[in-house]
Amino acid sequence: MRIDILAVIPELLSGPLQHSILQRAQDKGLLEVYVYDLKDFGLGKHRQIDDYQYGGGAGMVLRPEPLAEAIRTLKQQAGGYDEIIYLTPDGPRFNQSTANQLSLKRCILLVCGHYKGIDQRIRDVFITMELSIGDFVLSGGEIAAITVVDAVGRLIPGVLNDETSALTDSFQDGLLAPPVYTRPANFEGREVPEVLRSGHEANIDQWRYEKAMEKTKHRRPDLLE
Numbered sequence: 503m504r505i506d507i508l509a510v511i512p513e514l515l516s517g518p519l520q521h522s523i524l525q526r527a528q529d530k531g532l533l534e535v536y537v538y539d540l541k542d543f544g545l546g547k548h549r550q551i552d553d554y555q556y557g558g559g560a561g562m563v564l565r566p567e568p569l570a571e572a573i574r575t576l577k578q579q580a581g582g583y584d585e586i587i588y589l590t591p592d593g594p595r596f597n598q599s600t601a602n603q604l605s606l607k608r609c610i611l612l613v614c615g616h617y618k619g620i621d622q623r624i625r626d627v628f629i630t631m632e633l634s635i636g637d638f639v640l641s642g643g644e645i646a647a648i649t650v651v652d653a654v655g656r657l658i659p660g661v662l663n664d665e666t667s668a669l670t671d672s673f674q675d676g677l678l679a680p681p682v683y684t685r686p687a688n689f690e691g692r693e694v695p696e697v698l699r700s701g702h703e704a705n706i707d708q709w710r711y712e713k714a715m716e717k718t719k720h721r722r723p724d725l726l727e
């Protein structure tokens with residue numbers, strides 16, 4: 503899978519791509535991530551990318567021309583995109599189901615906004631999907647984009663092995679994950695539940711299911727509706 507990211511501050515993206523599972527996915531040739539700087543498509547000598555908003559009000563808006571030029575250029579370079587996704591707090595909420603769907607795509611472009619966002623005409627013409635990572639406002643789309651890359655990248659077939667399998671993750675079966683324990687069996691007087699040390703697989707599965715259900719009912723009843 504190939505993920506292109508169009509960013510205002512590309513420097514924000516480099517760290518997370520160079521570690522752990524995302525690095526391994528790239529090393530295995532299962533994921534390619536390319537980061538592009540919107541300022542390279544900026545207007546004039548000062549490479550301007552933003553401007554005041556029509557109608558007045560605080561905050562700058564990313565101008566349509568650099569975005570259009572960038573998206574057209576990248577689209578041609580990539581040989582087309584399956585989705586062109588704009589990260590924005592007013593988009594539909596990103597979740598595990600969307601991550602699963604995106605992990606099966608061949609090539610996507612993530613567009614990061616900044617300040618008050620991007621000119622609406624770019625959303626109308628080029629954007630095929632919008633995503634918010636939660637009901638809060640980040641300073642820009644880069645951190646949202648890297649969140650999507652991480653959640654999607656680990657689901658690409660072949661990226662995770664048995665040890666890191668996504669099948670037991672929270673949300674993957676519609677429930678929050680049950681508690682987990684490792685050694686020692688007794689930590690400062692607190693014991694690991696007996697059933698987990700019993701070696702009885704069916705009982706362990708049953709216990710995990712009950713704990714997952716309990717936690718989900720308590721913390722996220724909306725997931726059970």
Ligand code: ADE
Binds near residue numbers: 635
């Ligand atoms: N850009 C700023 N805030 C965001 C959010 N919550 N989700 C996605 N993109 C954003």
